[in-house]
Amino acid sequence: MRLFVIYTVDGVTNGAVYAAVALALVMIWRATRIINYAQGAMAMFTTYIALIVIRHGAPYWLGFVVALAAGLVIGAVTERILVRPVESRPPLNAVILSLGVLILLEAIAPMLFGGQTQSFPTPVSNIDLVAGGTTLDFSPFDLFTVGAVLVAMLLLFLVFQRTTLGLRMRAAAFNPEIARILGIRVGRMLTLGWGLAALLGALAGMLAAPSVYLYPSNMDEVLVFGFTGAIIGGLESPVGAVAGAVGVGLALSYVSGYIGSDLAPLGGFVILIVVLMLRPQGLFSFGRQRQV
């Protein structure tokens, strides 16, 4: 039972990080019908930038803000310069383009920051809390991770549902033609959407780095598990993405704890296949049937 609690806490914490990645993927998918395979690599890159800022003596929080700002810029610039030309082309072109960005970022990172694995600081303690003599099974950083992702989601929800800007972005994603007729600068909205998604990815990078450490491909698995969660959730629904990602986090944690950590990714794969066999469009997708 004690182990079950530990695995559950681990699962939820990791799931929160996957949820941030999944949400970023869903935002970009809804706006541009593109899966950004470079999402993880961008997060890796911004986390390195934060590490440099922190290594130069700045407080953690300055590094944190710099990473998120860098994410916003990298995402927006990528959309404007690289993704825009392929948005109207066959989908596989966008896949290859984002794989190109992924490969390029993972090659540049060791050139700039060194290839060796580095530890990454946490803003609050990483050691499990003790209350009244008994060790609780979560640390302040676990709480921070889950809390930060929740706050980010709440802010995004407010931006998208309660502001004019959010309404414009939703319109641009929902129907670019009509949005353009109504005077919305669709291109800018897409750029902003990519920027916000990359910002969310940068948050995931900062939260993942203390436990997975920092090296050029450190976010590969996080991206795949976030993507798995987003697919299970149906790719269209932000709520589904978060639920799917937390589910993946829990599943991986249980497989890793009870069977063996080497088999955790295989467990994730099996769950993905089982869900997709039952519902090929994911759990939270109510839209039209399969797109060919």
Added chain:
Amino acid sequence: MRATLRNSTLVRHGLFFLALAVVLLVLTSFVFDPYTNYNVTEVAIYAICTAGLTVLTGINGQVSLGHGALMMIGAYTTSVLLTWHPDLPLILMLLASIATTGVAGAIVGLAGARLRGPYLAGATLALAVALPQVPSHFASVFGGNQGLNVPTPSPPAFLGGDFSPEQWLAWITLAAAVITFFVLANLVRGATGRRFRMVRDNEVAARLSGIDVARTQVLAYIISAACAGLAGSLFAYWVTVTSPSGFSLNLSLSLLTAIVIGGLGSLSGAVIGSFILVYLPVWTGGFASSLNLSSNVANNVPLAIYGIVLIVAILVFPRGIAGGIASIARGAARVIPSSRGPTALPAAPESSQ
């Protein structure tokens, strides 16, 4: 010259024979140079796998980000069988790898036939990440992270005592590649290939014409996986150690990117892509080491250049290098006045994810 260019079919054939001449040039030169020999073997291995992937993704329209995992199944089949029965002939190893990977392909294909676009991409991506971690859990069978040693096959006695095993492997690999391409080229031009393309282009129309869409997709997956298994088996012999690190996510991504920048949907694109996969690191690596950079920079120059090549190729040649050549040929056909007017080349198939 003008008369030749006037007919675009001739131009296309001319380009084809030019490419063939280049291949023959390499084939003749590898006899004399062991290093080229070694690289050409690698090109042939990738070409076998990417040709299968071309049938799946280019011809049948099913995307796979996990073909490295299928190659891994082929490589481990050969390696495990060799540790159990070191004396079995090589051809049996190749066939066994084709068989096991074909079965794996049938399973993945059955799942994949229900999935489209990013769903299929995500599932295959998850496989590419999951499978390389399995050997370390069953270390007694698969040798864990150390991997399994694979002896280079020894050449038959009639070739003489000083015939190098490396060259023998090169011959085997090239022969396997030629047979694979011969089979696939026939398949792609025949009725099966037409069914594959029809399913890719319009599922509803395919179903109306009496094609079993799901069965066609599973068949494409089995054929593609069998190619990956053959490539994986040869890969095991070529590397001489089969370990999980040889089948990283990068391998799967490289295979898919290779067929797209080569030119999606054509078997020649698979060859071009495989050449790029092998020779771009060779050339750029040599260039980087000549610059006297620090190892962190120099070691990653080939990867960085590969990323840039991918991005630029997609932005400049949206239909891959083979498609780019076709566009240039079409442009030439337009520039040169023709009494019949410009003859458009058949458009390369648009990719469908």
